[in-house]
Amino acid sequence: MTVDVRELQRVLDGRWAGVRAEVRAQLGALALNPDPGLSTEEYRELTTANLRLLAESRRPHLGFDPAYGGGGDVGGVVTAFAALGYGDLSLLVKAGVQWGLFGGAVQVLGTSRHHDEYLRAIMDGELLGCFAMTETGHGSDVQHLRTTATYDPAAQEFEIHTPDAGARKDYIGNAARDGRMAVVFAQLITGGTSHGVHALLVPIRAENGTPMPGVTIGDCGRKAGLNGVDNGRLSFDHVRVPRENLLNHFADVAEDGTYSSPIESSSRRFFTMLGTLVRGRISVAGGAGTATQKALALAIRYGATRRQFADPATGEEVVVLDYLVHQRKLLPALATTYALHFAQGDLVSDMHDLQSFGGEPASGTDVEDLQRDLETRAAGIKSVATWHATATIQTCREACGGAGYLAENLLPQLKADTDVFTTFEGDNTVLLQLVARTLLSDYARRVGKLDLAGKARFAADLVAGSLAERTGLRAVLRRGDVRDRSYQRWLLVEREEHLLAAAARRMRRALSPGADQFAVFNGAQDHLLVAARAHVDRIVFDAFAGAVDRVEGPAARGLLDQVRGLHALSVIEADRAFFVEHGYLTPGRAKAITAAVNALCGSLRPHARTLVDAFGIPEAWLDCPLLDGERDPEAPATDPTPSHEEPTDLAAVG
Structure with a gap:
């Protein structure tokens, strides 16, 4: 093919x-x-x-x-x-x-x-300009930022103030060198009443580059990566700005200090304001995806030319990408990178349709529901995509051996620059908790809408599921070809629903009279995170499957379906313990999944270069000594039909 x-x-x-x-x-x-x-x-x-x-x-x-x-x-x-x-x-x-x-x-x-x-x-x-939200003492907990913006009706000005060291704005991009103005997030106070976090425009530098009166600017200094970004620290000592500097789309303050907002609930108003900024989170996921693609292009192209250890049958050294263990390092990661690329594409498309200027939602659609779904998917995909980037770029570095450790070969910079992606624009662990919270709310609403008969069926299904798990009957009744897409999806959906239902049962204890709500939540955090991750895995699978179905050319569609299958089976294989423990797979079928992953790695090996070239990365942005072997006329040609035998020399495995 x-x-x-x-x-x-x-x-x-x-x-x-x-x-x-x-x-x-x-x-x-x-x-x-x-x-x-x-x-x-x-x-x-x-x-x-x-x-x-x-x-x-x-x-x-x-x-x-x-x-x-x-x-x-x-x-x-x-x-x-x-x-x-x-x-x-x-x-x-x-x-x-x-x-x-x-x-x-x-x-x-x-x-x-x-x-x-x-x-x-x-x-x-x-x-x-700058986006001054994060504080030294408050990162993820934006709702409790300590910077204040107190309105003075006599002067018709807001006074921006940093009350203590913990309220200093920290890690602020553009602040240390170039920024002249900042969007500052602060607790808005009028007439002695706090109305929660709002955003105001605050000049931080004059035209000549000196700090404005009352503004202290610090430099975060050299970081592990991203040193082309001038991250800085901002503190405000009773800095005054005009009333008009309040960004007032969702709330306003009149000349006399009267506060007004079209959104009555302060909590809902806060989350609505943050929800409109979802574009940044989606952009981080996109940047992580392209960085991962670059790392894979470098590692796979290097692996297709780098030779190690002789084949006993021919005496010729073997291209390292022909070893199963090397394929196992790179090809499942490549498959998941494809999957996340298509999930990201769906996310960007839905964001565009929801936020386009002058656009109107389709009749009958609830814009708030669409926005909430977008925010939930953005949080989940950002988390999974950035963790995947961190793990995959490290794997690519290792797959290139010592050459991958040289700065001239680009991989170390990719490692350093993407490392912080897991904690900025939302810490991944916190984001997955937000995903879980939304899922639990939707689950409770769905169950609450059932009539008496529906609730009876729901309870019966829970009992039947518990019985099937204890007896192992579930895996016997639902047998399928592990390579079949519908069977793979069934496993992913069952895991998602099982984990969500179990999390809901655990969290219900918090509603009991006298319950320690924090202790219940804290004790279930690990469960909530895996439930959220299972949800994201299913979303990503569906996005990839939908993309495959839209491909017109049979050859491209067939290749992409193999990549989709490798991604799905890799996800299932990574959580074999869950599927076996809860009766969705027998031990024998779990072994069959590993065999199928190995077989798909072998089938996709001849197409590995095509798959990374399809990212369309400009060659100038990949130019480094690591790929010189491709251009060396003395280098032996790569066998287009590689062997998938395990190497007999154990040193090759290490």
Whole structure:
């Protein structure tokens, strides 16, 4: 089976294929593999210069309101920024801070008075800004930030203040060097009453670069990675800003200090404001995905030329990608990267349709439900995608041996730069708890809507399920080919529903009179996390299956279905203990899954290069000594029909 890499790339490029093509052509001249020997200041200067080039390309304008010179293409701009992950992740993050977080907050939290004054300058890169949410003492717990914004009706000004060291704004991108204004999240106080966290525009630097009166700016210094981003610290000593600097889309303060909001519930108002900023979380998942694709392209291409240990039958050294153990390292990770790419594509598409300028939701749709679903999927996919990036890039480094440890070969920088992705734009553990909370709420609502007969059937199903688990009857009654898509989905759905139902039973104890609610929740946290992860796994599976079904060419569809199968079986194999313990698989069938994974690795080995070339990563962004073997005319040719035998030399396995 021969698959045209261009056809496969068209499938991967998806809805925004045109944007991806333009980015590849437009950004090819940027220094997207910066010299690892640059000093922090040199790297920051280069990143800022490249940020200016991005602004000149007008690519960032895509995501803004057409009424202010934007392109109105939210999905397009997220897709474009994610492509920067193929090159310089510092540039991706700094661009995300400038146009996704700072500009995005002004756009979605502000109103026309802010748009008229600031949006064009933000889009053009003339006004560089910060997103000042995280504090030294409060990261994930945004609702309890300690910075205050107290309204003075006599002066018609807000006084922004940092009351203690724990309230200092920390890890703020663009703050240490370039930012002139910040969107500051603070507890809004009027007439002695706190109305919760709101966002205000606060100038932090004058035109000449000096801090504004009352603003203290610090530098976070050199980090493990992303040193082209000038992360800094901000403190405010009774800094005054005009009343109009409140970003007032969801709440406003009148001249006399009267507070008003169209959303009565303070908690709902808070989560509505944060929900509108979901684009940043989706962008992080996209950047993690492209960085992972780059690492896999490097490792698989290197593995297809690097030779180790002789085949006893021929005396010739074997290409390392022909060893099953090497395939096991890389090909399941490649399959999951494909799966997450399609799940990310669905997420971006749904976000675009929900947030597009001037767009109206289809009749009969509940916008709040759509937004909540989007936020839940964004939290789950961001968590899984960034953890996958961390694990896969490490695996790719190991798969390239000592060569993968050299800075010139790009993998160490990818490792360093993506490591923080698991904890910024939401700590992954906290995000999965948010996913679990939404799932439990939906579960309770679904069960609560059942009539008496429905509740009786529900209770009977629980008893039957418990009996089937104890007797092992479930695995006997539901037998299928482990390679069959419907059987794989059944296993993933059953795991998701089983874990969710069990979590709901455990959490119900918190409703008992006198129950220690924190102790109940704390004791069930591990369960909640695996339930959320199972939900995300099923979503990702469905996204991949849907993408396969949309492919027209039989060769490409057949290859992608094999990749989909390898992803699904790898997920199931990784949690074999659950499926066996709860009677969904017999031990024999669990072994069959491992055998099927091995067989799929062998079947996909000849297509490994095609699969990574289909990512469409510009060759200049992969250029490094690691791939010199591909261009060496003295290097022996790779056997197009590799052996899948286990190596007889045990040293080859190590």
